[in-house]
Amino acid sequence: MTSTIKPRDAKELRQAVEWALNEGVPLDVRGEGSKLALGKPMQCGQVLDLSGISGIVDYAPEELVVTLRAGTPMREVEALLAQRNQMLAFEPPDLGPLLGREPGQGTLVGAVMGNLAGSRRLSAGAARDHLLGFSGVNGRGEAFKSGGRVMKNVTGYDLSKVLAGSWGTLAVLDEVSVKVLPAPDQTATLMLMGLDDAAAVRAMCAAMGSPHEVSGAAHLPGRTALRLEGVAPSVEARLKGLRELMVDVGAKMEELGTLESRAFWREVRDVVPLNAAPDENVWKISCPPTEGPAILARIKAQRPAAQAFYDWSGGLIWLALPPSADADHGLVRGALGAAGGHATLIRAAETVRATVPVFQPQSAALVALAARVKESFDPKGLFNPGRMG
């Protein structure tokens, strides 16, 4: 039996955690629950629902900051920013459809907790780079805060970084301040047609190392896409420069305008190319960009049916493998080799995720250190027990 507790403000949130601490009841902490199918399954009957603590607290476009409550839906934040031609520059993906749900769900804080990022990760960073500060409750039932609302802040430890990507296992947040940026006027995409993986990654790395300020570099089978964003005259000039740079690659080139570009990059961001077969296991591999093709080749040698595409100039491989009980985790992680990187099992059946390490296994020293960090926030293991394995 699952029961739910749904606080309406920071005070009730603190009381709820205090209650859980006193009762020794672990909490399944969620906003809209859009990413519940991601991570290790939790054996946890008590839900702490944050959707009641919702709403924009303050939005100052000229300060490039928005402050909002933890349960605020992402769609609300994005709509608000769009009114002032601003955006979340880390381009948070909507993983709903990939995880078998409706699109358009999820909270901004949920995206922060997963440290999500889209194609602009390369030039603008991930959620971690945009979280300026937060307030919340630790596992001792204490209300605390870190960071602030200003752009530059080195006062005390940067706890925002360690909270981002913690999948709700360290503390429960009630409010966050997030950096926002102007949305680009124009977007253009230069498509290189027919390149193999190795040639595509070479082209993407050359583009990223050029002065043309490429803000996205993805390679799908047969198509390699380079994105340019900014004011119209700049995009036009850089597109011309990029075309000239790419002549040597010898591929046929096509261009996408602003609207087509937006649609294309939204599909890349949301991993739409791998949505088609819902029973396949989906992996996200982060690696040095130039290593991407070799890693994928090692996997494909064993699993020729694998479907994959690259983002982040080759440094992100989205990989779908035919169903298997162990999600081929040994093969996938073995393929990383000495170059470093990590593989996360993003989509798999609950039974698979229960037995396979969803997150990349770490060295014994790091496992011990991470456990001590966890304990420093949540000594009784109240929050999302076992979610990160």
Added chain:
Amino acid sequence: MEMPPLDSAILARRSEIVAALRAIVPGEGVIDDLDGMRPFECDALSAYRQMPLVVVLPETVAQVAAILRYCQDNKVKVVPRGGGTSLSGGSMPVGDAILLAMGKFNRVLEIDYANRCARVQPGVTNLGVTKAVEHEGFYYAPDPSSQIACSIGGNVAENSGGVHCLKYGLTTNNLLGIEMVLMNGEVVRLGGKHLDSEGYDLLGLMTGSEGLLGVVTEVTVRLLRKPSTARAVLLGFPTEAGAADCVAAVIASGIIPGGMEMMDKDATKCAEAYVGAGYPLDAEGLLIVELDGPPVEVDHLVERVAEIARGRGATTVRVSHDEQERVLFWAGRKAAFPAVGQISPDYMCLDGSVPRGKLVEVLAEMRVLSKQYGLRVVNVFHAGDGNLHPLILFDANDPDELKRCEELGADILRLCVRVGGVLTGEHGVGIEKRDLMGVQFTEIDLDQQMRVKCAFDPDHLLNPGKVFPKLRRCAELGRLVVTQNNIPFPDIPRF
């Protein structure tokens, strides 16, 4: 500035500790004579000085690990030091602590242009990274003004910024990985040439931890391609409010300049007298706005910025026409600190950060405080990101002036916090702002931070006396009192 009392038991064991360090680092790597240690007695917060117990300069990661393990086993404190350029006393020695100087870790290990990163040892200077890659058109973005001397390891410890942070981020946004040694001697690697962390983002936590969590022995930084053009616009306003309005209007219009600096009239006068940059001496508020990128974009944005400035009543609008002129516009700003040094025996540089919208209010209140304390304050700051650097002019030889200067500084930082800002934007807490932490944080906030410290350094041996105003033992911090009154909180919706 009060430091924790010296541990006489450790002082008594000095020769034994020196011998143990000599067994780890042979030859000249251990310095224990007064003359040899003198160069290490302070960092760039030079009003405070202290001789360390002994200085050790390891050359290998194994030596760093052995030193820390020895210190952990023997409960000896350690102060890590990079370039020694901290403005907050972050690397100031402690009398009963070993000073672990990382200066011999000064090699660039690998440059990987395809993956746009460089792997360097922590003692390489910030500018050294850019120097190593600029012939290929690349650079390392964070550019603190001490970049000739400050080390990358120190940049990680302090999460250093610079004038280009608004567009390119701080150190934390430009790191890919580190190798570090924990206090127990364990060597761990965080990140690498890939993006994002596989577990908790401990790399992000380490960045800006002021040498209290671990000792960095290798750093992988992100390289950026140099923008093809940069032009600067010099804008003079008859009021400070006009200049501040212009800053807000530029950002609200969707422009993120590469740099956006502001100087008040006194700072402008000092800088102009010092370098002759051609600054308008009638301006109450002077802005330098730098735009970088492809030439067409820069030209386009320069026009828009000039237009916004005129609309806000700018009396001077000058655009740099060539690289020489751009460098000249910056020369005054970059020399502002030494220029102020010409008109006062000493100055103290503060580092508060405030919401941009509060700049005018903060400047006005600062004037009032300056009068109250009878000390002049000159203002130079990163207007684009609200990071203030008020310079308080004083004479360190006059103990009363030093005391008043410290008090005025504290009042200015309290003011920053009161308007929604923070104590330090890029210089760090160190010893300088340590005792003000309670202005910004509650005891619970600080306890949580100290518990994180305990996860890395359970005996508080690394960089003691810094950041936290009052140290609590980890055992005490870890105690958890669970009350047994299980109030069901009937008001909270449950289902």
